[in-house]
Amino acid sequence: MKPPFLPVSIVSSGKALPGRKVTSSELDARLSKSPGWVRKRSGIDHRFHANDEHQSAVAAQALNDALARGGIAADSIDLLICASGVQEQQLPSTAALVLDCARLRAGTPGFDVNASCISFPVALHLAASLLNTSAYRRIAIVASDLASRGIDWSNAETSLIFGDGAAAVIVERGDGSTGIEAYRLRTYPEGKAYCEIRAGTSRTPRLGAQPADFLFQMDGKRVFRLASSVMEGLLSELLGEAGLSLGDIDAVVPHQASHLGMRHLAERLRIPASQIVDIYATHGNQVAASIPTALHEAFITGRARRGQRLMLIGTAAGVSVGGMILTV
Amino acid sequence: MKPPFLPVSIVSSGKALPGRKVTSSELDARLSKSPGWVRKRSGIDHRFHANDEHQSAVAAQALNDALARGGIAADSIDLLICASGVQEQQLPSTAALVLDCARLRAGTPGFDVNASCISFPVALHLAASLLNTSAYRRIAIVASDLASRGIDWSNAETSLIFGDGAAAVIVERGDGSTGIEAYRLRTYPEGKAYCEIRAGTSRTPRLGAQPADFLFQMDGKRVFRLASSVMEGLLSELLGEAGLSLGDIDAVVPHQASHLGMRHLAERLRIPASQIVDIYATHGNQVAASIPTALHEAFITGRARRGQRLMLIGTAAGVSVGGMILTV
Numbered sequence: 001m002k003p004p005f006l007p008v009s010i011v012s013s014g015k016a017l018p019g020r021k022v023t024s025s026e027l028d029a030r031l032s033k034s035p036g037w038v039r040k041r042s043g044i045d046h047r048f049h050a051n052d053e054h055q056s057a058v059a060a061q062a063l064n065d066a067l068a069r070g071g072i073a074a075d076s077i078d079l080l081i082c083a084s085g086v087q088e089q090q091l092p093s094t095a096a097l098v099l100d101c102a103r104l105r106a107g108t109p110g111f112d113v114n115a116s117c118i119s120f121p122v123a124l125h126l127a128a129s130l131l132n133t134s135a136y137r138r139i140a141i142v143a144s145d146l147a148s149r150g151i152d153w154s155n156a157e158t159s160l161i162f163g164d165g166a167a168a169v170i171v172e173r174g175d176g177s178t179g180i181e182a183y184r185l186r187t188y189p190e191g192k193a194y195c196e197i198r199a200g201t202s203r204t205p206r207l208g209a210q211p212a213d214f215l216f217q218m219d220g221k222r223v224f225r226l227a228s229s230v231m232e233g234l235l236s237e238l239l240g241e242a243g244l245s246l247g248d249i250d251a252v253v254p255h256q257a258s259h260l261g262m263r264h265l266a267e268r269l270r271i272p273a274s275q276i277v278d279i280y281a282t283h284g285n286q287v288a289a290s291i292p293t294a295l296h297e298a299f300i301t302g303r304a305r306r307g308q309r310l311m312l313i314g315t316a317a318g319v320s321v322g323g324m325i326l327t328v
Numbered sequence: 329m330k331p332p333f334l335p336v337s338i339v340s341s342g343k344a345l346p347g348r349k350v351t352s353s354e355l356d357a358r359l360s361k362s363p364g365w366v367r368k369r370s371g372i373d374h375r376f377h378a379n380d381e382h383q384s385a386v387a388a389q390a391l392n393d394a395l396a397r398g399g400i401a402a403d404s405i406d407l408l409i410c411a412s413g414v415q416e417q418q419l420p421s422t423a424a425l426v427l428d429c430a431r432l433r434a435g436t437p438g439f440d441v442n443a444s445c446i447s448f449p450v451a452l453h454l455a456a457s458l459l460n461t462s463a464y465r466r467i468a469i470v471a472s473d474l475a476s477r478g479i480d481w482s483n484a485e486t487s488l489i490f491g492d493g494a495a496a497v498i499v500e501r502g503d504g505s506t507g508i509e510a511y512r513l514r515t516y517p518e519g520k521a522y523c524e525i526r527a528g529t530s531r532t533p534r535l536g537a538q539p540a541d542f543l544f545q546m547d548g549k550r551v552f553r554l555a556s557s558v559m560e561g562l563l564s565e566l567l568g569e570a571g572l573s574l575g576d577i578d579a580v581v582p583h584q585a586s587h588l589g590m591r592h593l594a595e596r597l598r599i600p601a602s603q604i605v606d607i608y609a610t611h612g613n614q615v616a617a618s619i620p621t622a623l624h625e626a627f628i629t630g631r632a633r634r635g636q637r638l639m640l641i642g643t644a645a646g647v648s649v650g651g652m653i654l655t656v
Contacts, residue, residue: 003463055529079513086418090478090525091544092645093442100517107558109513109648111450114421115439122439129457134511135331149529150418183462185407185437189428197418199527201383201477204542211533216419230435317420320437 003241005181008128009174010328011138012070013296015167016061017283018050018146027160031153038160043259047163047284049148055088055166059144060101062166062289066140072170074103078136080110083123083143085288085317086150086197087112098142115185116195116316117255119143119288121324124171124312125183131173142168145287150197152215161258162216163284167292181309182241183324184234191319194223224261227315228268234321235269238311242325246271249325251304255314256280256290265313277303290314304328331569333509336456337502338656339466340398341624343495344389345611346378346474355488359481366488371587375491375612377476383416383494387472388429390494394468400498402431406464408438411451411471413616413645414478414525415440426470443513444523444644445583447471447616449652452499452640453511459501470496473615478525480543489586490544491612495620509637510569511652512562519647522551552589555643556596562649563597566639570653574599577653579632583642584608584618593641605631618642632656 023046024039031038039045050058059082067074080102082095089097095110115122120143127139144166153159195218203209239245252275254262259280266276277298286293291312298304306328313323351374352366359366367373378386387410395402408430410423417425423438443450448471455467472494481487523546531537567573580603582590587608594604605626614621619640626632634656641651 004461006461080515087415087442087528088530089528090414090542092444092520092524092648095443096515096517096520096646096648099515100520107514107516109650110515110517110646111441111443111447111513111648113439113441114415115423116420119439125462126454126457129454129461132461133331133334133457134453146529149532149535185439186435187408187424187427187438188435189424189438192420192424192428196420200415200417201474202416204477205539206542207477214418214532214534318424318438320420320424320439322437 005179006128006132007173007176007179008131009172009178010169011172012066012072012170013168013299014062014065014069015165015293015296016058016065017048017165018053018058020049020051021046022049042160043280044284045281048165050146050164055144055146056094056097056101058166059098059142062144062168063102063140063142066168066170070170075105076138077104077108077140079139080108081123081127081139081141082110082112083119083141083288085116085119085145115320116318117287117290118314118316118320118322120291121312121322122185125180125324127171128180137172139171140168141171142166143288143292145289147287150214150216157220158216158218161285163286165283165286165289165293167289167296169292178327181325181327182238184237185320185322186230186234187318187320188226188230189318191223191226194219194319195317223319226319227321230321231265232269234323238323238325248309249275249311250308251275251277251298252311252313253277253291253294253298256283256285256294257315258285333507334456334460335501335504335507336459337500337506338497339500340394340400340498341496341627342390342393342397343493343621343624344386344393345376345493346381346386348377348379349374350377370488371608372612373609376493378474378492383472383474384422384425384429386494387426387470390472390496391430391468391470394496394498398498403433404466405432405436405468407467408436409451409455409467409469410438410440411447411469411616413444413447413473443648444646445615445618446642446644446648446650448619449640449650450513453508453652455499456508459499465500467499468496469499470494471616471620473617475615478542478544485548486544486546489613491614493611493614493617493621495617495624497620506655509653509655510566512565513648513650514558514562515646515648516554516558517646519551519554522547522647523645551647554647555649558649559593560597562651566651566653576637577603577639578636579603579605579626580639580641581605581619581622581626584611584613584622585643586613
């Protein structure tokens with residue numbers, strides 16, 4: 001069954017980066033590599049890492065940026081959805097911590113949605129559903145991740161690629177001329193251990209958790225192989241559901257997974273490089289903050305404009321793949 | 329604006345308890361108290377604690393119970409929402425780990441929703457929204473928590489009350505005769521530190537996290553005071569939105585927070601004890617699994633029946649309060 005067009009309007013967006021700009025040259029020195037090694041290997045010029053900032057504070061900064069850019073009063077937000085890949089605390093939700101920093105109207109409800117690196121499109125789809133079925137009129141979605149907290153510096157593959165940051169959007173139902181034309185999420189749990197941070201109820205200090213259990217571990221080849229095998233089908237389904245071809249998409253906003261990952265995605269899916277919003281060289285992989293940060297950059301640089309048709313798409317730990325086609 | 333009635337039908341439910349039954353007598357001995365002390369103080373006869381089970385395995389067991397009781401094929405589930413209070417791992421989502429145990433159709437999508445102890449009503453409201461706006465026809469919601477992993481045994485107040493477990497429901501849109509009449513979620517982040525497990529990106533071993541940061545900490549008096557000050561308003565709003573009075577509610581299914589918490593809730597909100605579904609003495613506080621476990625018990629004992637009107641209501645870390653009125 002083809003689902004109906006789901007009206008939603010992104011009325012504003014914003015982003016935030018934590019304080020410390022980390023250049024690839026700096027990492028060359030830190031990792032005892034020759035000059036240019038990290039830049040070449042990672043495809044990144046610089047990324048930002050948090051000092052002692054909390055994830056919720058960076059999130060609130062992105063949310064405030066979106067409110068300010070849209071001239072939107074903080075007390076007009078009816079709901080906050082936090083769509084990060086990793087939580088600031090095991091309990092309570094990161095949304096509660098963001099609400100404490102953001103100072104919205106007293107009692108403003110908040111909860112977290114988590115689908116790792118593709119939490120944002122999942123949250124946007126949920127927000128659109130809520131705007132069409134509930135009393136909520138204006139919803140804020142914020143994705144904030146401090147991947148630097150979990151970097152395993154002994155692993156050259158994963159230590160180079162991550163950047164911290166947050167991005168937010170404010171959404172309303174709109175007049176029905178903008179919205180989601182197609183949406184897909186798929187999870188392939190046979191890849192659950194391909195990208196992980198093992199600490200949690202499964203591994204606590206009491207259960208013998210080791211320092212490595214708190215660090216990000218990835219089997220990049222396996223993730224890539226699994227994602228590659230299903231991404232083409234996902235793209236076909238999205239386009240098929242919307243009755244469109246790739247040429248109808250004005251810009252593709254992918255998860256900024258890695259330099260090579262994005263290049264392979266484009267080649268395999270036959271998406272021209274000119275169609276892809278690529279902020280990787282100046283942000284790195286920002287986990288769940290990547291897609292909304294790239295979307296925000298596309299808006300403020302004129303790369304995406306009102307009335308255009310965008311595709312958000314990405315792979316995530318889980319392994320999940322997902323995306324949507326939406327007119328903005 | 330009064331939102332429209334939101335159709336949803338709970339077509340089946342199930343639960344699971346991990347292997348070890350922990351009686352209050354056993355805890356008397358463990359905590360060097362006189363016989364009967366824990367029973368009297370906690371109001372609990374017994375609760376269940378996991379041995380080495382994973383949270384996702386207990387979740388899958390509850391999901392399989394719901395599928396079996398409803399005679400529902402596992403491969404007919406279109407989406408899994410995991411609504412636990414604490415994650416099995418920091419990455420990926422607990423939903424991905426549950427999908428790996430549950431063996432649904434390959435590619436079945438999953439994500440987590442987290443509003444601490446009231447994650448279940450939030451997830452049920454989201455599922456109802458999706459069933460009315462997307463291609464999903466049948467959604468599984470599972471809440472699974474192993475609170476025993478975070479018990480601070482040096483704290484008499486919090487070490488007595490928690491039990492582990494999971495519960496699941498399968499929902500469809502239905503024919504429109506059943507659904508959500510009213511729904512509210514409110515978050516008061518000034519209480520963010522009243523109930524918490526501090527570990528996360530804010531406190532990692534690298535940032536000097538101590539063993540206590542991985543344990544549940546609660547300032548019970550402050551939670552109670554804050555929750556008490558807002559619960560009466562929440563109840564009025566729910567009833568007002570539905571155009572009902574308390575007498576129209578066939579059964580109230582509260583979060584099983586604590587013996588005294590539930591009694592005070594009833595007294596303050598003037599809900600007769602006979603109207604309240606109370607499974608606390610044999611389950612304890614099961615975090616996010618409490619509300620769906622109580623709902624399931626209400627169904628299988630005949631305490632709640634098709635066609636009746638129920639109220640789910642509770643308080644959560646954050647501090648959040650929330651609830652819904654639904655006909656089932």
